[in-house]
Amino acid sequence: MGNIMRSESAKETINTDGSLKGPEDDMVVVLQDYPSPDISEPIYRMGEKLRLIAQEAYRWRVRSIQTQKENYIPNSHVAKVYHSWLFEGVERQKAEELLSLPANRVGSFLVRESARERGLYSLSVKHRSVKHYRILRLDNSWYYISPRLTFQCLEDMINHYCDASDGLCCALTSPCQSSTTPPPDSAPATPPVVMRRNFDWKKIDSKQLVSTESCGDNMVSYGVRNSIAAYLSFSGKRDPAQMRAASRRKKSKSMYALPENGHGTIDYEDF
Secondary structure (H helix, E strand, O other): OOOOOOOOOHOOOEEEOOOEEEOOOOOEEEEEOOOOOOOOOOOOOOOOEEEEEEEEEOOOEEEEEOEEEEEEEHHHHHHEEOOEEEEEEOOOOHHHHHHHHOOOOOOOEEEOOOOOOOEEEEEEEEEOOOOEEEEEEEOOOOEEOOOEEOOOOHHHHHHHHHHHOOOOOOOOOEEEOOOOOOOOOOOOOOOOOOOOOOOHHHHHHHHHHOOOOOOOOOOOOHHHHHHHHHHHOOOOOOOOHHHHHHHHHHHHOEEEEEOOOOOOOOOOOOO
């Protein structure tokens, strides 16, 4: 799948019954309710992600992530998913249906590989409506949406657009979720305010002022630490650990940016 590499351990093997065994981490997404609601109550709902157990000619054995129950589903009703955001063989209309599920929010996205032409990708992003961007490739196999930004692999591209919209309708927030999967980063409840007697600033460890850990034994309240963190953010000062983490993220990306020269247009895909 392009420059995206899968580990050697992900090789498929043959079961004793002649079916093709899927790797332990292979995932599929349900493209339509199965069975049809007109026939009976669906076992699997559209958008639900399942673990692939084995592949047979026209049906695959899958395991529900929620219930851990195994069953069979026609392979025409599912699509393989890699890295939680790369959907194999999903058409434009189906991508819009998946991203329109209630669990998805602004910035939810998926990358889909064309069912008609292997190695041809598009990025679909939920905004006010679902936007689609064609992902193109250079002769050296690097990827780009805008010609001024090229990436060695799709993963680097996704990481970049998670940090900044950079010409897209919005920054990417989270991979397309199923209707039964809660959003990944629900905001935790704000800790209660704790009044402390005989408070002495001289006895406070400076590390506690910017700590994001739970209040617990921290002598500085959540509100004070939050205010200090906001001040450091606006003043441009950052905690050394955060600076090192940001540096690591930047170094991990393989990206080449061309200067602005009038060729920075983005192609909206039409397939």
